[in-house]
Amino acid sequence: DADVTQTPRNRITKTGKRIMLECSQTKGHDRMYWYRQDPGLGLRLIYYSFDVKDINKGEISDGYSVSRQAQAKFSLSLESAIPNQTALYFCATRDRGLTEAFFGQGTRLTVV
Amino acid sequence: AQSVAQPEDQVNVAEGNPLTVKCTYSVSGNPYLFWYVQYPNRGLQFLLKYITGDNLVKGSYGFEAEFNKSQTSFHLKKPSALVSDSALYFCALTNAGKSTFGDGTTLTVKP
Numbered sequence: 486d487a488d489v490t491q492t493p494r495n496r497i498t499k500t501g502k503r504i505m506l507e508c509s510q511t512k513g514h515d516r517m518y519w520y521r522q523d524p525g526l527g528l529r530l531i532y533y534s535f536d537v538k539d540i541n542k543g544e545i546s547d548g549y550s551v552s553r554q555a556q557a558k559f560s561l562s563l564e565s566a567i568p569n570q571t572a573l574y575f576c577a578t579r580d581r582g583l584t585e586a587f588f589g590q591g592t593r594l595t596v597v
Numbered sequence: 598a599q600s601v602a603q604p605e606d607q608v609n610v611a612e613g614n615p616l617t618v619k620c621t622y623s624v625s626g627n628p629y630l631f632w633y634v635q636y637p638n639r640g641l642q643f644l645l646k647y648i649t650g651d652n653l654v655k656g657s658y659g660f661e662a663e664f665n666k667s668q669t670s671f672h673l674k675k676p677s678a679l680v681s682d683s684a685l686y687f688c689a690l691t692n693a694g695k696s697t698f699g700d701g702t703t704l705t706v707k708p
Contacts, residue, residue, distance in 0.1 A: 530695060586696065
């Protein structure tokens with residue numbers, strides 16, 4: 486089983502719909518992140534959480550919200566999806582300190 | 598503010614030749630630098646990191662990276678490229694638990 490699991494892997498949704506992307510991890514890490522990847526733009530941080538009661542905005546949080554339901558689970562919601570939110574979304578976890586991040590396989594979201 | 602630049606969108610090399618993927622950074626404090634690789638339809642995978650110490654860092658799959666403080670660079674290198682090294686490579690700068698990623702460099706190794 487993967488250390489970081491994202492569901493769904495692919496999703497097509499209509500403009501204005503609410504959608505939730507889910508992430509779960511078995512690494513036991515406190516820190517979890519949601520990134521968005523667009524061609525030629527690298528990864529941009531949407532939200533991050535250092536603990537169950539900790540939620541922080543990243544550089545592109547507008548139009549998104551998150552919930553840290555447990556140490557192992559971190560979900561990303563698009564309250565009212567718009568076409569420019571079409572992208573590849575990644576969840577990641579890392580341990581405390583200067584450690585590497587572990588990424589899920591990504592969710593490809595298309596908003597039509 | 599911190600930033601990472603990968604000046605080349607694409608790098609092409611022949612199999613067996615050495616490869617270099619460039620990364621430069623800007624940060625006010627100590628630089629903590631990482632390289633990740635992304636294969637098609639997969640998440641990013643960690644290759645190597647520089648935290649402190651020896652400027653030449655060795656990582657997975659025969660890759661290494663050279664940290665140069667005066668040039669604020671952290672270039673990824675491999676002495677002999679393989680076709681299977683073809684992928685998208687990201688440099689990242691980490692500070693206070695958050696990472697800033699470069700825009701990525703697509704490496705193509707031709708037989």
